[in-house]
Amino acid sequence: MRAGDRRWGGWRLPAAIALAVAFLLPLWFMVSxxxxxxxxxxxxxxxxxxxxxxxxxxxxxxxxxxxxxxxLNSLLVAALTVPxxxxxxxxxxxxxxxxxGRARALLVGLSFAALMVxxxxxxxxxxxxxxxxxxxxxxxxxxxxxxxxxxxxxxLLFYWSFRRLPPELLEAARLEGMTPLSMWRRLAxxxxxxxTIAVALLAFIASWGNFLEPLVYLFDPDLYTxxxxxxxxxxxxxxxxxxxxxxxxVATAPxxxxxxxxxxxxxHEDRGAGWLxx
Amino acid sequence: MSRxxxxxxxxxxxxxxxxxxxxxxxxxxxxxxxxxxSGCGKSTLLRCIAGLEAVDEGAIRIGEREVxxxxxxxxxxxxxxxxxxxxxxxxxxxxxxxxxxxxEEPKRVVAERVAEAAKLVGAEGFLQRRPYELSGGERQRVAxxxxxxxxxxxxxxxxxxxxxxxxxRVQMRTELRRLHRxxxxxxxxxxxxxxxxxxxxxxxxxxxxxxxxxxxxPDEVYSRPDDLFVGRFLGTPAMNVLTxxxxxxxxxxxxxxxxxxxxxxxxLTADGVPARVDLVEVAGSDAYVFLDRDLVARVPAAGRPAxxxxxxxxxxxxxxxxxxxxxxxxxxx
Numbered sequence: 106m107r108a109g110d111r112r113w114g115g116w117r118l119p120a121a122i123a124l125a126v127a128f129l130l131p132l133w134f135m136v137s138x139x140x141x142x143x144x145x146x147x148x149x150x151x152x153x154x155x156x157x158x159x160x161x162x163x164x165x166x167x168x169x170x171x172x173x174x175x176x177l178n179s180l181l182v183a184a185l186t187v188p189x190x191x192x193x194x195x196x197x198x199x200x201x202x203x204x205x206g207r208a209r210a211l212l213v214g215l216s217f218a219a220l221m222v223x224x225x226x227x228x229x230x231x232x233x234x235x236x237x238x239x240x241x242x243x244x245x246x247x248x249x250x251x252x253x254x255x256x257x258x259x260x261l262l263f264y265w266s267f268r269r270l271p272p273e274l275l276e277a278a279r280l281e282g283m284t285p286l287s288m289w290r291r292l293a294x295x296x297x298x299x300x301t302i303a304v305a306l307l308a309f310i311a312s313w314g315n316f317l318e319p320l321v322y323l324f325d326p327d328l329y330t331x332x333x334x335x336x337x338x339x340x341x342x343x344x345x346x347x348x349x350x351x352x353x354x355v356a357t358a359p360x361x362x363x364x365x366x367x368x369x370x371x372x373h374e375d376r377g378a379g380w381l382x383x
Numbered sequence: 384m385s386r387x388x389x390x391x392x393x394x395x396x397x398x399x400x401x402x403x404x405x406x407x408x409x410x411x412x413x414x415x416x417x418x419x420x421s422g423c424g425k426s427t428l429l430r431c432i433a434g435l436e437a438v439d440e441g442a443i444r445i446g447e448r449e450v451x452x453x454x455x456x457x458x459x460x461x462x463x464x465x466x467x468x469x470x471x472x473x474x475x476x477x478x479x480x481x482x483x484x485x486x487e488e489p490k491r492v493v494a495e496r497v498a499e500a501a502k503l504v505g506a507e508g509f510l511q512r513r514p515y516e517l518s519g520g521e522r523q524r525v526a527x528x529x530x531x532x533x534x535x536x537x538x539x540x541x542x543x544x545x546x547x548x549x550x551x552r553v554q555m556r557t558e559l560r561r562l563h564r565x566x567x568x569x570x571x572x573x574x575x576x577x578x579x580x581x582x583x584x585x586x587x588x589x590x591x592x593x594x595x596x597x598x599x600x601p602d603e604v605y606s607r608p609d610d611l612f613v614g615r616f617l618g619t620p621a622m623n624v625l626t627x628x629x630x631x632x633x634x635x636x637x638x639x640x641x642x643x644x645x646x647x648x649x650x651l652t653a654d655g656v657p658a659r660v661d662l663v664e665v666a667g668s669d670a671y672v673f674l675d676r677d678l679v680a681r682v683p684a685a686g687r688p689a690x691x692x693x694x695x696x697x698x699x700x701x702x703x704x705x706x707x708x709x710x711x712x713x714x715x716x
Contacts, residue, residue: 273468276435281482281533282456295472 135357139163139350147346162347163355169341169348172355174327175334180359182244182330183312186251190308191301194254198263199289213264216257228321235322246322247315247330255311259304266297302370309363313356331356385446385536386411387432387569392441394427394593401427403593404441409537414563414570416584418577420616424593425573429539432571433462445536461530462539465546467522469514475525476501476510482533500528503562520551527559531566540572544579556583577617581605589613607704611711614643614704620671620679622704623649629677632656634700636716639708646671648702649680651688655697660688 134151141148141155143162148155166172201212235246254260270293278288294301316332323329329337338352387409394402401424409415417425430436432443434455443451450458461482469478477484479500483493501507504524514522523543530538544552544559560583563570574580580587581601588598589612597609608614614622622643625633630642633656651672662673670687672680674696688694705714 271466271468273464273466274470276433276455277462277464277468277470277529278485279435280433280455280460280462281485283485287485292470 132357132361135350135353139347139354141347143347144345145347159347162345162351165345165348166338166351166355170334170337170352171326172331172334172338172352175329175331176355178244178329179313179331182247183309185244185248186255186312187305187308189248189251190255190259191305193252194256194259194304195263195294195297195301196289197254197260198265199267199285199293201260201264202267202293203285213261216261219257220261225317228317232321241322242324242328243322244328247312247318251308255308259308262300262304263297266300267293270296299370302367306363306367310360313360385569386444387537387571388444389428389432390442390444392428392431392443393439394424394431394436395439400593402431402438405590405593405595407588407595407598409569409571410586412567412569413585414560414572414583416572416574416580416587417590418574418580418587418616419590421575423590425575425590426541427593428590429462429541429571429573432458432537433460433539434458459533459536460539461533461535461537462541463523463526463530463543465542467514467526467543467546469522469525469529471514473513474510475506475512475514475517478514478525479506479510479528479532481529486533496532496534497528500532503531503565504528504558518551519547520555523547523551523555524558527562531562536569538568538570540570542574543572545574545576552579559583577619581617589616591616607713608643609713611641611643611706614706618645620646620681622646623678625677632676633697634703636705637714640714641706641708643704643706644678644698644702646679646681648698649678650697651680651682651686651694652697653695655695658694658696660690660692660694663687663690 133153137152137155138147139162140158140160141162142157142159143165201209204212231246232241235241235249240246240249250256274292274296275288278292283291314332315330316336319330319333320336323333326337335349335352335356339349342348389405389407392402392405393400403424405424405428407415407417407428417428419425427436431438432445434450434453434457438451441451442449445458445460470481473481476497479497480493483496488496497510498507501510504527506521506524506528509517509521514525517525523546526543540559544555547555556579559572572579572583574583584601586598586600587604589596589604591612597604597613599607604613605617608617608622611624615624622645625636625642625644627636627638627640627642630636634642636642656676658674658676658678660672661675664671664673665684665687668684669681670684672682672687672694674680674694676696678696680696705716706712707714
């Protein structure tokens with residue numbers, strides 16, 4: 106029996122299936138609901154497959170609100186935010202690794218403290234600052250947090266991953282004359298690829314699903330991101346569930362797709378070992 | 384090739400003194416083995432030479448250059464780590480080439496030198512593989528090739544054989560010796576394994592609690608230990624140590640001294656001092672005979688006495704060493 110077979114023997118497989126079903130059912134009902142005729146009331150009992158199947162709700166959703174533009178806007182904001190967040194968070198995490206004991210403890214402590222501050226508590230001061238800088242009604246307030254790694258959590262994630270690398274690897278690189286930046290680029294980053302993918306995915310989800318900040322900082326409908334588009338859809342026709350669900354599918358699909366693409370990196374067998382007798 | 388010298392090197396970590404005024408020299412082209420128990424400061428010594436740790440006092444010279452405050456890369460030394468420190472995301476070829484690529488050497492030079500180093504250590508057969516696909520011995524070869532390829536002034540080897548199984552360790556020890564003869568560079572090899580030290584080194588330095596106890600050829604250090612620590616650290620089983628009272632039946636020694644006698648110098652003889660055999664351990668061709676007189680004798684396994692047997696033991700006065708009881712220093716007699 107192979108190790109993989111043993112791992113999925115006994116109670117684990119049924120438990121995994123139950124968990125997967127619990128998570129998939131809401132998604133399934135969202136998709137099946139979006140395929141109902143527009144204007145029809147919600148079914149009295151759970152309906153796995155609607156009869157008849159119709160894609161008219163999607164046409165209406167895109168007609169009522171400029172979902173295509175909002176989707177594109179969200180993609181553009183995410184395309185700016187995600188690489189910047191990964192870059193800054195990984196550089197900061199690597200810097201944590203390189204600085205000495207007390208400074209590192211202080212930085213980690215400060216990151217934890219910053220993690221405790223709710224985003225809503227920063228909305229007013231941030232709004233004041235951006236207004237003073239003349240950046241309200243632009244995408245800058247949505248992208249700017251990425252200049253700080255988007256969240257201290259991502260910085261700490263990178264730091265913890267870099268800390269797992271054997272110190273001898275970096276020492277060997279120092280002996281060969283590598284600069285810290287070169288070590289980060291050529292050694293550290295290739296060795297924490299799964300973490301990079303995870304942070305990129307989390308940053309994408311955070312940016313894609315960000316409702317509060319676009320609501321506060323954006324006024325021009327042409328700049329609206331998808332969450333604001335969904336809110337407009339709801340405001341226009343609150344009871345038309347198939348249309349609302351069609352909008353929700355459009356908003357959810359990229360995240361699901363991103364996770365499907367990224368998961369092979371999470372599940373990839375750890376070949377990072379190799380430096381010890383493993 | 385370069386001489387490597389440490390002059391009065393001190394290194395502290397908080398209240399702990401790792402190196403306490405170390406004076407040590409590896410001569411041009413010499414393989415110097417630094418041996419000592421765990422925690423004696425031998426790895427710190429190597430890291431100070433490499434520049435991975437800053438020394439608190441003293442000077443380090445490589446060739447004619449004083450490198451004490453230089454950055455690691457500027458010292459032009461290569462280090463082989465205990466854990467090999469191979470880059471897991473790179474192939475063997477890229478691992479070996481790493482130092483040259485970082486220094487932006489021309490591609491032709493990189494290819495030539497990598498081929499040369501790989502041939503020298505016998506790594507030509509697995510250049511396209513990655514570290515996780517290699518055995519311990521193969522990884523060790525790659526680590527050695529990576530150190531060789533840059534043609535440094537000195538090689539620093541930090542317990543490079545300790546992660547290998549016993550058979551591979553013996554094989555790699557021989558290869559390391561051959562490699563040193565072929566390359567002819569100055570090498571400082573750190574180990575806690577006395578057999579490795581005695582078989583590998585042109586000279587060995589015994590380190591204890593951050594101090595160099597003795598430096599000399601393996602013969603000198605083994606046959607004429609400068610102090611009791613060196614005498615007891617080298618040799619299996621450890622040197623017997625007898626107080627004046629315990630030594631009296633064999634030979635009279637002054638008070639405040641102790642007598643050291645190696646197990647192989649203790650003979651079971653017809654005209655010796657009576658003793659009873661407490662325990663016999665057989666180690667291949669030899670047997671260790673534990674006697675009730677605080678003595679262990681190493682005898683051929685074929686002629687070993689039985690446990691509980693009454694025997695007579697003795698040794699030549701010339702084979703015994705005398706040490707000051709308080710300082711442990713050798714006393715001539």
